[in-house]
Structure formats: C-alpha cells, structure tokens
Amino acid sequence: MDVFEFAMQMEKDGEKYYRKMAGQAENAVMKNILLELADDEVKHYNIFRQFKDGDFSAVGEITAPRTTVLQNARNVFQQLSDKHQDLAFAVDVVSTWREAQKVEKKSEDFYREKADMESDADVKRTLHIIADEEHKHWVLIENVLQFLDRPRQWLEDAEWNNLDQY
16 A cells, blocks of 8 residues: 555545544534534545645645634634533544544654655655644643533633644
C-alpha cells in the first residue's frame, strides 16, 4: 500500500468515526462540529485520491485557508452556553472525544513523517499542509474537552482566544 492509499484509508476511517459520533450526539451544536470534522476528512481524502491518480493540481488549491471548523467553533460553544443553564456531559462522551484526539495526533504525525521522507517538493508541502489541518483538529478537540470539563468557565478563559492563531 503506497502513502496515498494509506492516507486515503486514514481519512475515510476518520470521516466514518466523526459521522458515527455525530449520529450519537445529543445536541445539535456538538453534532455540527463533528460533521464539519467529517467533511474536512472527506476533503483530505479527495486530495489524496487525486494524488494517487497522478493529478497534483490540488496542490495550489490547498494553500488557501482550508478548515472552517475552528472559525465556527467559538459560535457553537457560545450557543451551547446560552441555551443551557447547567451543562453536564457523560463520561463516555469525554472518552469518545479523547479517542478522536488521539486519532488526529496519529494522523498529524503520520503526515509529517511521510513529508520528511518525500522527495517531491509539492507532495512534501501538501503533506505538511494536511498535517497542519490535523493539528487544527487536535486543538479544536482539546478545546472541546476543556469545554466538556468546565463549560461556563471555559468560555470566559483567555485560552479560547488562542484558537485564532491556528
């Protein structure tokens, strides 16, 4: 299995996982985050499929801002806070998000490792860009976990403002 086939499978698995989580989500705003993450995995899959087919035209396209999930997350969490007086979340929800975070870290590490081994400059750059996307997902999930742990205080913390740098 070449790097693109493996990457495609990772992205397909990630999409499946996020859609499964979204199907189990009890509130609509958390479901939205999960669906956006799944949609990002589909975008990554399609890029790798093009590469596998020898079409590297997507290299130029992916230099533009890619994921919108970080941009939308702050509004999502504010909506959650505004709609519910006492926010509490089940332990299994937290463990599911922790597992998702592990998957994002594994993906990021994989893409960085493969980029370091790649001789084609465009492919190398693309792998690093995808790794950066996976890192943004990791950061988002870290913030989701913090929110699940302490929802009211979390929205007031300055930490949330750091998401803009990713």
